[in-house]
Amino acid sequence: xxxxxxxxxxxxxxxxxxxxxxxxxxxxxxxxxxxxxxxxxxxxxxxxxxxxxxxxxxxxxxxxxxxxxxxxxxxxxxxxxxxxxxxxxxxxxxxxxxxxxxxxxxx
Numbered sequence: 001x002x003x004x005x006x007x008x009x010x011x012x013x014x015x016x017x018x019x020x021x022x023x024x025x026x027x028x029x030x031x032x033x034x035x036x037x038x039x040x041x042x043x044x045x046x047x048x049x050x051x052x053x054x055x056x057x058x059x060x061x062x063x064x065x066x067x068x069x070x071x072x073x074x075x076x077x078x079x080x081x082x083x084x085x086x087x088x089x090x091x092x093x094x095x096x097x098x099x100x101x102x103x104x105x106x107x
């Protein structure tokens with residue numbers, strides 16, 4: 001019925017679907033932390049606490065993200081910026097950035 005190559009291909013596809021699902025959980029955690037940051041200013045601490053927790057580290061690993069301190073710091077910085085993940089993934093910027101912002105080079 002299935003040869004070894006088909007079984008391996010099917011298994012790989014399942015693994016990639018699972019990785020995408022866990023990546024969606026990470027994005028949801030970031031969105032929740034951004035909402036908390038806007039509402040009461042505790043989002044940065046919340047995402048750091050989640051990412052350092054056992055469950056958070058497990059979700060990050062299943063999403064293919066190395067759960068190290070650099071990752072936690074990056075997530076904290078992302079939440080502090082307050083840009084929703086859907087907007088960041090589309091590459092949209094605020095109107096302040098789009099007015100002549102493309103000509104500027106960051107030093």
